[in-house]
Amino acid sequence: xxxxxxxxxxxxxxxxxxxxxxxxxxxxxxxxxxxxxxxxxxxxxxxxxxxxxxxxxxxxxxxxxxxxxxxxxxxxxxxxxxxxxxxxxxxxxxxxxxxxxxxxxxxxxxxxxxxxxxxxxxxxxxxxxxxxxxxxxxxxxxxxxxxxxxxxxxxxxxxxxxxxxxxxxxxxxxxxxxxxxxxxxxxxxxxxxxxxxxxx
Numbered sequence: 001x002x003x004x005x006x007x008x009x010x011x012x013x014x015x016x017x018x019x020x021x022x023x024x025x026x027x028x029x030x031x032x033x034x035x036x037x038x039x040x041x042x043x044x045x046x047x048x049x050x051x052x053x054x055x056x057x058x059x060x061x062x063x064x065x066x067x068x069x070x071x072x073x074x075x076x077x078x079x080x081x082x083x084x085x086x087x088x089x090x091x092x093x094x095x096x097x098x099x100x101x102x103x104x105x106x107x108x109x110x111x112x113x114x115x116x117x118x119x120x121x122x123x124x125x126x127x128x129x130x131x132x133x134x135x136x137x138x139x140x141x142x143x144x145x146x147x148x149x150x151x152x153x154x155x156x157x158x159x160x161x162x163x164x165x166x167x168x169x170x171x172x173x174x175x176x177x178x179x180x181x182x183x184x185x186x187x188x189x190x191x192x193x194x195x196x197x198x199x200x
Contacts, residue, residue: 002060006046009039015087017062019045028062029083032091037064052083061087071095078127080120089113097171100178102128104160104170159191168199 005028007021016029017038028047030038039045047062048069061083063069068090075086089098092113101109107121116124156177163173176195186194 002049002051004046004048005060005062007044009041009043009045012038012041017045017047019047026060028060029087030062031068031087033068033094034062034064050083059083063090065095068095071098074128074131075124078120078124080123081116085113085115085120088115099132100171100174101125102132104174105129106170109169109171155188155191158188159195162188162192163195163199166196172199 005019005021005026007019007026009017010020010025011018012035015032015035016027017034019026019028026049028049030047034047047064048066049063050061050069050072052059052061061072063072072083072086072090075081075089076083081089089110093101093109098110100106102125105125107118107125110116110121110124111118159177160170160173163176164170168176173195176198177191179198180191180194
């Protein structure tokens with residue numbers, strides 16, 4: 001198994017790149033987000049990879065961060081979503097945006113990915129929601145886990161639901177709540193007010 005490929009970027013295609021490492025050129029399928037963010041040809045890159053083996057082919061899929069790779073691995077565990085579908089999702093949504101959408105039950109956002117219908121998006125949410133915790137979304141932004149733990153998931157959920165009732169999408173509401181600098185003594189009402197300021 002190849003954990004990553006580090007070498008010179010030789011070529012950028014529509015949905016793949018070629019990286020030369022140890023005098024071998026690795027063709028790696030990547031989401032569009034990688035194509036946009038990758039350095040220029042001739043520069044050194046490090047691509048975290050996943051090797052997908054079928055009877056008739058062996059494909060390498062690559063990502064710029066380990067987090068993106070881990071989310072890709074989760075996506076392909078969902079029945080009906082293969083590597084190409086997972087890449088399509090990560091081409092439309094960043095890893096954080098996908099996590100927000102899953103936690104917020106926002107199948108509409110996920111179904112924006114080509115080839116992903118509303119039923120598949122709902123199945124994805126059901127199968128992956130338990131594998132993603134709201135605390136993880138806060139810690140991924142380097143917030144103090146103690147602050148997050150001081151407010152229960154029920155309070156956070158209530159704040160998100162209140163913002164949705166005010167007309168914001170589930171994803172917008174979840175993002176706003178996450179952006180709040182949480183105080184240990186903060187009540188649900190305070191959390192809602194602080195989140196609203198982030199949305200204005």
